[in-house]
Amino acid sequence: MKKQESPENEGLLVRRIQDGTVIDHIAGGEALNVVKILGITGTTTESLSIATNVLSGQMGKKDIVKISNRELSKEEVDRIALISPRATINIIRDYKVCEKKGVEIPDMIEGLVRCPNPGCISNTNEPIRSRFTVTQKGLHCTYCDWVITKDLTSHII
Amino acid sequence: MVTRHIISIGDFDRRQIDRLLDNAKRIDAQKYDNKALYGKILATLFFEPSTRTRMSFESAIARFGGTSISVDSVEACSIAKGETLADTIRVVSGYADAIVIRHPKEGAARLAAQFASVPVINAGDGAGQHPSQTLLDLYTIRQSMKLDGINVALIGDLRYGRTAHSLASALSLYHARLHTISPNGLELPTSLHSDLSEKGMEITDHDAITDVIKEVDVIYVTRIQRERFPDSASYFNVTSSYRITPELLAGAKKHAIVLHPLPRVDEIDPRVDLLPHAKYFEQSRNGVPVRMAMLLQVMQ
Numbered sequence: 080m081k082k083q084e085s086p087e088n089e090g091l092l093v094r095r096i097q098d099g100t101v102i103d104h105i106a107g108g109e110a111l112n113v114v115k116i117l118g119i120t121g122t123t124t125e126s127l128s129i130a131t132n133v134l135s136g137q138m139g140k141k142d143i144v145k146i147s148n149r150e151l152s153k154e155e156v157d158r159i160a161l162i163s164p165r166a167t168i169n170i171i172r173d174y175k176v177c178e179k180k181g182v183e184i185p186d187m188i189e190g191l192v193r194c195p196n197p198g199c200i201s202n203t204n205e206p207i208r209s210r211f212t213v214t215q216k217g218l219h220c221t222y223c224d225w226v227i228t229k230d231l232t233s234h235i236i
Numbered sequence: 237m238v239t240r241h242i243i244s245i246g247d248f249d250r251r252q253i254d255r256l257l258d259n260a261k262r263i264d265a266q267k268y269d270n271k272a273l274y275g276k277i278l279a280t281l282f283f284e285p286s287t288r289t290r291m292s293f294e295s296a297i298a299r300f301g302g303t304s305i306s307v308d309s310v311e312a313c314s315i316a317k318g319e320t321l322a323d324t325i326r327v328v329s330g331y332a333d334a335i336v337i338r339h340p341k342e343g344a345a346r347l348a349a350q351f352a353s354v355p356v357i358n359a360g361d362g363a364g365q366h367p368s369q370t371l372l373d374l375y376t377i378r379q380s381m382k383l384d385g386i387n388v389a390l391i392g393d394l395r396y397g398r399t400a401h402s403l404a405s406a407l408s409l410y411h412a413r414l415h416t417i418s419p420n421g422l423e424l425p426t427s428l429h430s431d432l433s434e435k436g437m438e439i440t441d442h443d444a445i446t447d448v449i450k451e452v453d454v455i456y457v458t459r460i461q462r463e464r465f466p467d468s469a470s471y472f473n474v475t476s477s478y479r480i481t482p483e484l485l486a487g488a489k490k491h492a493i494v495l496h497p498l499p500r501v502d503e504i505d506p507r508v509d510l511l512p513h514a515k516y517f518e519q520s521r522n523g524v525p526v527r528m529a530m531l532l533q534v535m536q
Contacts, residue, residue, distance in 0.1 A: 200343040222343025
């Protein structure tokens with residue numbers, strides 16, 4: 080058990096990457112949603128490794144996502160906070176961790192989530208991206224005032 | 237320059253509302269410059285039918301010496317050809333000094349404000365906001381009593397009625413107590429109910445208006461739309477039990493007032509029109525000074 084908790088043994092599950100981003104401490108079971116938030120699909124070019132429900136001393140179970148040859152921007156990183164606020168981001172260059180940072184819940188998210196209100200102007204052919212402010216209650220649509228309080232991932236575009 | 241828009245009553249704080257209503261009162265007393273907006277053009281873009289709102293905005297600009305332009309119908313305009321609202325707004329911004337918009341989609345006015353280079357006033361966006369109606373509702377109440385701490389009954393379709401939602405939010409700034417009376421399925425949305433309660437507003441739901449008629453200062457009636465009911469029989473059944481009559485008002489406070497955003501259908505007995513409680517035609521007339529104050533705020 081203890082061996083699985085130490086970082087050097089993560090290689091047993093997922094290979095180390097030379098360059099790119101490792102997203103660690105993702106809440107157990109949320110890795111695929113993190114991938115979805117980052118817009119990575121079967122047709123994008125990233126080389127991706129995912130470990131789910133890895134035993135963690137701190138969290139019980141956690142997920143890990145490793146993306147080769149792509150360094151995530153702050154905006155991308157902060158979107159992850161919406162579903163996994165304890166996630167940590169490691170930027171890897173030549174097998175070494177060059178930057179390590181936490182995620183911050185953003186004040187505003189654009190173009191990530193579709194407004195569930197069918198009558199909202201953001202669900203039409205207008206040249207706008209959906210826009211939500213992040214509040215304690217949930218995501219607040221700045222166009223129609225609808226508030227998404229639960230099941231955020233099912234609304235991701 | 238920051239462009240000023242009026243999109244939602246939620247964008248106002250109490251001080252700003254009071255100031256606008258004070259200005260409307262001065263205008264109502266004919267204390268205004270009738271050339272204040274001379275040479276200015278107001279575009280009225282109504283993508284949904286309107287009688288009172290549109291005409292009162294047109295009357296408001298005319299009384300300040302300005303003029304208004306509009307399209308006759310949605311069918312006649314470029315939206316029907318597939319143009320986006322964003323493009324329409326950018327184009328109309330070049331023709332007018334301010335835009336008044338009514339649109340069936342919620343958030344349309346917010347979008348218009350994003351793309352306009354002139355001030356935008358929301359005249360109703362779907363089931364969303366209708367701030368000029370709320371301001372004239374408050375103005376009408378204020379003509380009869382102080383807004384602070386009053387008891388207000390909201391009656392009718394409280395689920396889809398945007399005027400009731402906006403008014404309830406605005407009244408929360410004045411520590412009013414709310415009494416809601418609505419048919420099953422047309423109650424105040426839960427999210428709004430909890431928002432208002434969190435702001436400290438006292439809200440009580442009642443089965444019948446007779447339960448609270450003795451307590452309330454304002455009876456705000458909204459139209460129950462026939463299409464919300466499966467058949468005419470159930471519609472008539474419900475509307476008859478929510479009808480305001482002289483007999484009902486016999487038990488009301490002497491100074492209590494009855495308001496309705498109009499048009500009414502069967503919600504208020506025509507005999508009520510003759511009683512001192514009836515303020516809905518006054519309310520409709522107040523649309524002009526209140527909208528004049530709004531135009532002055534964004535166009536001057």
